[in-house]
Every structure is written in C-alpha cells, then in structure tokens.
Amino acid sequence: MTLIKFKLNGIDCEIESDPSLRLLDVLRNHFKLTGPKEGCGEGECGACAVLLDGKIVNSCITPLANVHMKEVTTIEGYRETNKYQVLKEAMEFENGFQCGICTPGMMIAAESLLSKNPHPTEEEVRIGISGNLCRCTGYNMIVKAVLRASKKGEGIW
C-alpha cells in the first residue's frame, strides 16, 4: 500500500492504495466519479479519458501511481468551467452529443485540443478527437461543434 496524493477536480485528496490500480477504477469505485467510462479497457477508445496536468490520458491504462502530486480533471470537474459551457452549447447547437459512454471522453478530448490549439482547422479537430471512438456517428457534428466552440469561446482558451 502506498499513499498517493493528488488534486482531483481542484480538491486536494489522498488515497492509501495499491499504486498499480487503474486510475479509472479508483475514480469510479473510490471517488464515485462515474463520468469516465470503461469502453475497451485497453487504451483504444477514449471513453475513460481524463486530463492529467491538462493533458488527455486514458485512465484505463494509467496506474494510480502516475497521478501522485499531479492534477486530475474528470468530466465532473470540467463541467464546472466556463469552457465546458461554451463547448456544451456548441455541441447542443450542432447536435453533437452522442451517448453517455463516448461523450464524456469526447468533451475531454475537445478541451485538450482547444487548450493547446484554440483555433484548430477542421483537420486538426479530426486528429484531436481521433483517439475517441464511437461506432454510431460520422463525427461530423462533433467536429462542427468543436469548430463552433473555438469561435464562440474566443479568448477563453
């Protein structure tokens, strides 16, 4: 057992645990944050995506040890930000919201992209969300929503 300390959605927290546990399981089972979802469980689909020090990671392949003294943001924390509001409104406008399995990861991927590149091209958006899979969509509405958010959110990213 190891004491792991980190910031979770802006709040200092710690957990005495096996450091090899998957971050996804710790978030969902211990902290009851069920926004990150388990899709493939092997780092391929992005349903479990969270931000680690602002960068997107797949929490299903991230050991708890990796978050020690770092900052984790899940969709629950991101939801409290102005950026989320802008992105949410753009997703609603473009009918970009899909199911509850893929959407949290898509939102995290969009945030990760826009925080690095506030004015992405369409191709850059497609590349930015390419780690997030959905078998039900052609992605076009999501791409349009991210482009719309980048315009509507001028100055906040």
Ligand code: FES
């Ligand atoms: S569940 Fe983690 S990448 Fe698919």
Ligand code: FES
């Ligand atoms: S996986 Fe969510 S809508 Fe396809």
